[in-house]
Amino acid sequence: MAEIVLKRLAHTYSANPQSPEDYAIRQMEHVWHQGGAYALLGPSGCGKSTLLNIISGLLEPSEGDVLFDGQRVNELPPEERNIAQVFQFPVIYDTMTVFDNLAFPLRNINVPHHRITPKVEEVADILELTPLLKRKAKGLTADEKQKVSMGRGLVRDDVSAILFDEPLTVIDPQLKWKLRRKLKEIHQRFNITMIYVTHDQLEASTFADKIAVMYDGQVVQFGTPQELFETPAHTFVGYFIGSPGMNFLNVRHHAGEIMFGEMSLPMPTRFVEAIANTDSANVKIGIRPEFVSVHADKRDDALPARKCQVQDLGTYSIVTFELGGQTFKARLAEGHPDFGDDIHVTFDPDQLGLFVDDYRVEVQA
Amino acid sequence: MNNKVYNNRAWLLVLPMLVLVAFSAIIPLMTVVNYSVQDVLGPHASFFTGTEWFRTMLNDPALQTAFGRQILFSLTILAIQIPLGIGIALIMPKQGWQASAVLILITLPLLIPWNVVGSIWQIFTRGDIGLMGWSLREIGIEYNITRNAGDAWFTIILMDVWHWTPLVAMLCYSGLRSIPEAYYQAARIDRASKWAVFRYIQLPKLTNVLVIAVLLRFMHSFMIYAEPFVLTGGGPGSSTTFLSQSLATMAIGQQDLGPSAAFSIIYFLVILLVSWVFYTTIMHMQKDKTPQGGA
Numbered sequence: 001m002a003e004i005v006l007k008r009l010a011h012t013y014s015a016n017p018q019s020p021e022d023y024a025i026r027q028m029e030h031v032w033h034q035g036g037a038y039a040l041l042g043p044s045g046c047g048k049s050t051l052l053n054i055i056s057g058l059l060e061p062s063e064g065d066v067l068f069d070g071q072r073v074n075e076l077p078p079e080e081r082n083i084a085q086v087f088q089f090p091v092i093y094d095t096m097t098v099f100d101n102l103a104f105p106l107r108n109i110n111v112p113h114h115r116i117t118p119k120v121e122e123v124a125d126i127l128e129l130t131p132l133l134k135r136k137a138k139g140l141t142a143d144e145k146q147k148v149s150m151g152r153g154l155v156r157d158d159v160s161a162i163l164f165d166e167p168l169t170v171i172d173p174q175l176k177w178k179l180r181r182k183l184k185e186i187h188q189r190f191n192i193t194m195i196y197v198t199h200d201q202l203e204a205s206t207f208a209d210k211i212a213v214m215y216d217g218q219v220v221q222f223g224t225p226q227e228l229f230e231t232p233a234h235t236f237v238g239y240f241i242g243s244p245g246m247n248f249l250n251v252r253h254h255a256g257e258i259m260f261g262e263m264s265l266p267m268p269t270r271f272v273e274a275i276a277n278t279d280s281a282n283v284k285i286g287i288r289p290e291f292v293s294v295h296a297d298k299r300d301d302a303l304p305a306r307k308c309q310v311q312d313l314g315t316y317s318i319v320t321f322e323l324g325g326q327t328f329k330a331r332l333a334e335g336h337p338d339f340g341d342d343i344h345v346t347f348d349p350d351q352l353g354l355f356v357d358d359y360r361v362e363v364q365a
Numbered sequence: 366m367n368n369k370v371y372n373n374r375a376w377l378l379v380l381p382m383l384v385l386v387a388f389s390a391i392i393p394l395m396t397v398v399n400y401s402v403q404d405v406l407g408p409h410a411s412f413f414t415g416t417e418w419f420r421t422m423l424n425d426p427a428l429q430t431a432f433g434r435q436i437l438f439s440l441t442i443l444a445i446q447i448p449l450g451i452g453i454a455l456i457m458p459k460q461g462w463q464a465s466a467v468l469i470l471i472t473l474p475l476l477i478p479w480n481v482v483g484s485i486w487q488i489f490t491r492g493d494i495g496l497m498g499w500s501l502r503e504i505g506i507e508y509n510i511t512r513n514a515g516d517a518w519f520t521i522i523l524m525d526v527w528h529w530t531p532l533v534a535m536l537c538y539s540g541l542r543s544i545p546e547a548y549y550q551a552a553r554i555d556r557a558s559k560w561a562v563f564r565y566i567q568l569p570k571l572t573n574v575l576v577i578a579v580l581l582r583f584m585h586s587f588m589i590y591a592e593p594f595v596l597t598g599g600g601p602g603s604s605t606t607f608l609s610q611s612l613a614t615m616a617i618g619q620q621d622l623g624p625s626a627a628f629s630i631i632y633f634l635v636i637l638l639v640s641w642v643f644y645t646t647i648m649h650m651q652k653d654k655t656p657q658g659g660a
Contacts, residue, residue: 058550079556091551093565104565105555152555 002068002082002160002193004032004055009064011050017062024050026217027064032195034160037187039204040197042214043240048197049165051214055195056163057081068160084153085163089170090145092137098124099133102151109156123154126186143175147182154186161193168203180206201241213237229288235358238286244318247292247328248284248355251275258285261324266301268349274363275354284355291351292330294319295344296337302344321345400626418627427603428611428628435608439586442525446582447575449526450533454541455567457534468538471531483595486524490596510597514604517597521605524592529585533578540574541567576647580640587636608632 011025020026024047032038032055040048053059054066057078065072073081093101102120111119124130127147132140137148146167153162164183168176184207187194196207204211205225212222213236221233225241232238238246249260253276258265265285267275275283295302305323319330321343330345354361401418405411422428453471458464477485490510492498501508510517544566552562590609593599599606612632616625 056550056554058553078550078554083554085550085554087547087551089545089547091545091547093569095569096565104557104561108556108558108561149551152551 003034003070004161004193005065005067005070006030006055007065007067009054009061009066011047011054011059011061011063020217023217025054025061028219030212030219030222032161032193034193035191036193037184037207037209038193038195039208039211040195040214041199041201041204041211041240043199046214047217048199048214052085052163052165052195052197055161056083056085058085082156082158083161083163084150084156084159085165086146086150086153086167088166090142090149092140092145092148094136094138096137097133098129098135098137098140098148101137101148102129102133102155105152105156119155119157123151126154126189127151127182142170143172143179146171146179150183150186154190159192161195164194164196164198166198167196168198168200176203177206183207201243213240215240231360232286232353233360235284235286235355238288238353238355242288242290244289244329244331246286246288246353248286249324249326249328251283251285252281253283260285263303263324265303267352270363271352271354274361278356278361280356282357284358286353286355286360287347287351289318289329289331291348292328293346293348294321294330294332294336294339295346296339297344299344299346302346305343305345307339307341307343319343397626397629400622401630402627403623405622414623418624419631422624422628422631428608431603431606431608431611434604434606435587438522438589438607439583441522442529442586443579443582445522445526446530446533447579450530450578451537451571451575453530453534454537455563457538459542468535471534473531474528475531477528479591480595482524482528483592486520486592487596490520510601512601514601517601517605521593521596524596525586525589528592529582533582536574536578537571540571544570572647572651576644580644583643584636584640587639 006028008027008029009025010023010027012023014022017023040051042048050059054061057073057076057080060074066074068081078085093104096104099120102123103116106116106119120133121130124133127150129144129147129151132144137145140148150162150167153159168179171179180203183194183196186192194207196204198204198207205228208225210222210224211228212219213228213234214220215234215236221228221237223231223233228237228241232241232246235246235248238248249265251258251260251265253259253272256272256276258267258272258275267285271285298304303323305321305328307319307321308327309320311318311320315334317332317334317336319332320327321330322328323345328345354363402414402416403411404414457467457471474482489495490498490508492502492509498508507513508516510520548566549562552566557565588609589607590613593605593607594610597605599610609632612625612628615621615628
């Protein structure tokens with residue numbers, strides 16, 4: 001049982017870090033509560049695997065502390081941290097049977113024989129590995145191997161957290177959802193903290209209650225999938241979450257109006273005031289493609305745009321259009337009215353987001 | 366539709382290789398087979414003897430002893446070189462300039478021609494000017510490879526271990542390097558002991574390179590010629606006369622073409638048989654590890 005706290009944690013691979021760019025993990029504070037199902041989401045190279053290895057103890061952070069239940073564990077190797085880790089490529093002991101694989105962590109800590117068998121059988125039962133127990137682990141399929149490596153974490157009574165490092169990378173797509181559901185089931189059954197690293201937003205949001213989105217060595221937002229979608233805290237989150245990602249318009253304030261290029265954007269007054277009050281030159285308006293409406297006819301509140309492409313994805317269509325020299329996307333429900341190349345777009349005023357220097361600014365109603 | 370063009374002139378393309386193999390292997394081998402069933406008295410005087418030479422060779426007590434000696438030698442060096450090679454590979458540095466330096470140092474013995482290896486050790490072990498021979502004598506150890514068969518054996522084995530363990534070590538090193546880091550990390554998390562890591566991760570991943578190492582070392586040690594020939598000349602007495610040296614004496618020294626041809630065929634078949642049995646057994650064992658049938 002553990003609450004994992006990262007205190008002023010930072011990590012660099014460079015011996016003599018000069019600038020924030022030298023850090024794989026920039027200084028951060030974070031708390032993973034006992035029993036939570038978390039995802040660590042971000043693109044390749046954002047530092048999420050580094051962070052995971054720091055938590056598991058494979059890597060010692062260069063700055064700050066890792067606390068397990070209030071105790072500093074920075075120097076403790078993984079074997080002394082009561083954690084289990086499932087790797088991207090399944091790690092199994094080829095020459096052993098599935099049973100021996102699952103019993104291995106117990107035998108290593110000299111658990112008496114009569115207690116090993118029931119424990120292994122219990123875990124095998126949960127993971128649906130019982131029919132395979134007597135087989136050599138070598139010939140298993142990738143998803144079975146991944147279940148075995150997860151099982152090695154579950155057999156130990158002292159495991160308080162399981163860390164997953166993109167565990168479904170090598171799994172066939174049709175088996176992915178099955179294994180993901182299994183993970184969820186295990187999480188509900190055992191009171192174990194689970195941290196799941198992935199770059200797939202769908203994987204993250206189906207597995208986790210809360211997602212930490214990492215970008216450039218920082219956790220830019222930590223929230224539920226719904227929060228990430230509705231109120232992204234950073235332009236990266238807006239862009240990374242959602243399919244397609246959020247549209248961003250660079251805007252400036254000019255004579256009581258919000259200008260996007262040479263175009264005046266119809267905006268609620270509170271946005272005009274908020275933008276007028278910022279000093280920054282990096283001001284963006286974000287709008288999810290779901291909240292962009294496309295009209296065939298000219299309207300007062302609509303902006304004239306040019307249709308570039310329509311992708312029909314069955315239950316919805318994605319319209320790519322050009323506005324002020326930039327391309328944007330709108331996601332329209334099935335059966336939307338027809339329109340020609342010249343279109344008129346409106347943005348749902350309740351769904352607009354204001355981003356100053358890439359961070360979301362709440363606009364008071 | 367079958368788009369293949371049938372043209373028997375394509376055989377012409379195989380011809381150069383066929384000629385090459387014929388001249389380098391098939392014709393010499395067939396000549397040996399031809400000799401082995403004849404008594405060659407002179408260039409134009411020979412007569413057919415059937416399997417007589419084979420029977421003579423198999424019943425020759427000197428050759429039987431040499432055969433036993435050969436097996437003992439091969440088993441001894443395998444028993445030393447394989448574990449030692451694995452051990453060296455395990456403690457070799459994994460990265461940085463140290464890794465390169467150690468690799469180069471370790472490879473050096475492999476680069477020395479075989480008869481030079483014999484000469485080096487012949488001088489090295491001399492009691493008057495050889496570093497090892499002299500040092501041993503100075504600290505009061507009776508050591509003489511020309512008089513004492515035990516010393517001669519010890520030295521030949523030491524020489525072979527020095528010369529060829531690097532090969533085993535290099536093969537194992539490459540095998541160890543191919544193990545993904547995640548295996549070691551998982552083993553740490555599973556709290557595996559060093560021994561368990563070796564037994565369940567490293568050794569299984571080394572199986573394939575070890576098969577190659579054992580085969581190479583067996584074949585070569587079973588045919589060893591130049592090094593002991595230069596070092597001890599087969600002596601003292603015939604205590605270090607191995608099969609290849611007996612064969613060379615018979616074929617080149619005494620020009621007994623028939624018997625030596627029969628002998629070399631037996632020699633060849635023994636190596637082939639042992640290697641085949643070993644390889645098939647290992648491959649069979651590996652096959653047993655894979656499951657039988659579906660889930």
